[in-house]
Amino acid sequence: MDGNSLSVIKLKNILLVTVPDDPGDDTIQELQNKVLNAIEKYESKGLILDISNVNILDSFFARTISETTQMVALMGGQTVIAGMQPAVAITATELGLHLGKAISTLDVDKALDIFTDNFKTV
Amino acid sequence: MGCENTGECHIGSEGDIVTCRKVIRNVATAAGFGMTDVTRIVTAVSELARNVYVHAESTGMMRWNILQQPGKVGIELIFEDQGKGIADIDQAMEAGFTTANSMGMGLSGVKRLMDEMLISSELGVGTTVRVVKWGRIK
Ligand SMILES: Nc1ncnc2c1ncn2[C@@H]1O[C@H](COP(=O)(O)OP(=O)(O)OP(=O)(O)O)[C@@H](O)[C@H]1O
Ligand SMILES: [Mg+2]
Numbered sequence: 306m307d308g309n310s311l312s313v314i315k316l317k318n319i320l321l322v323t324v325p326d327d328p329g330d331d332t333i334q335e336l337q338n339k340v341l342n343a344i345e346k347y348e349s350k351g352l353i354l355d356i357s358n359v360n361i362l363d364s365f366f367a368r369t370i371s372e373t374t375q376m377v378a379l380m381g382g383q384t385v386i387a388g389m390q391p392a393v394a395i396t397a398t399e400l401g402l403h404l405g406k407a408i409s410t411l412d413v414d415k416a417l418d419i420f421t422d423n424f425k426t427v
Numbered sequence: 428m429g430c431e432n433t434g435e436c437h438i439g440s441e442g443d444i445v446t447c448r449k450v451i452r453n454v455a456t457a458a459g460f461g462m463t464d465v466t467r468i469v470t471a472v473s474e475l476a477r478n479v480y481v482h483a484e485s486t487g488m489m490r491w492n493i494l495q496q497p498g499k500v501g502i503e504l505i506f507e508d509q510g511k512g513i514a515d516i517d518q519a520m521e522a523g524f525t526t527a528n529s530m531g532m533g534l535s536g537v538k539r540l541m542d543e544m545l546i547s548s549e550l551g552v553g554t555t556v557r558v559v560k561w562g563r564i565k
Contacts, residue, residue, distance in 0.1 A: 360452075
């Protein structure tokens with residue numbers, strides 16, 4: 306399946322994951338496992354989920370993102386969701402979905418800014 | 428390569444949820460629905476197909492039909508299973524109600540995404556969910 310296409314990229318103390326356009330439940334589950342393992346391994350301070358390719362976000366996906374955000378927070382990291390397509394944002398809102406404590410940004414660049422700004426103030 | 432006006436997909440595994448989404452994305456796009464409506468329709472498919480897979484405890488089918496009416500086009504989706512059924516449909520439609528320790532957002536959300544929604548169910552016999560989305564012909 307498309308599960309193998311999922312890679313976690315380490316950028317200094319941040320992790321970047323690009324989610325494929327139509328992720329199956331197995332891919333989403335794999336994302337959670339890979340992210341948590343990588344956070345532990347690299348002691349990352351942040352996670353950027355690039356969802357700019359994603360064209361469907363249903364309740365299962367939202368629940369897993371919200372859960373992952375919470376787990377990442379328990380391990381001391383902040384999650385940023387980057388690049389949600391307008392049609393996906395409209396649909397997710399109408400469906401009544403929440404992404405928990407994740408921060409959202411327009412794109413990955415702005416997500417990176419959040420981490421750089423945070424580090425300056427620390 | 429034009430799309431058929433009717434068709435069906437089997438729902439028996441997690442992978443079938445993705446297959447149903449892909450099929451309906453193509454069908455709805457070919458029928459002329461815009462990007463946002465296609466996303467609404469595909470998201471509804473994901474919720475209803477997953478409900479069959481997770482809750483019915485049996486396999487099921489998704490059938491789709493393109494509906495033609497003067498000035499508008501519709502997509503009708505029927506999800507049918509011979510599973511355990513729903514005890515109280517009004518309660519199942521309430522946001523937050525779940526028997527699976529989930530979020531209980533699926534059915535109430537689908538109602539907002541689609542224009543028509545009808546559920547019929549009998550305990551031990553099965554469940555049928557019919558939804559329709561209408562769009563204007565450009
Ligand atoms: N096809 C079905 N067969 C049997 N029961 C169903 C079916 N579809 C829905 N239900 C029942 O209706 C309840 C509400 O469904 P709904 O999709 O709103 O929430 P959920 O699936 O529990 O959670 P979520 O969709 O947020 O993950 C389910 O918990 C289940 O009890
Ligand atoms: Mg559901």
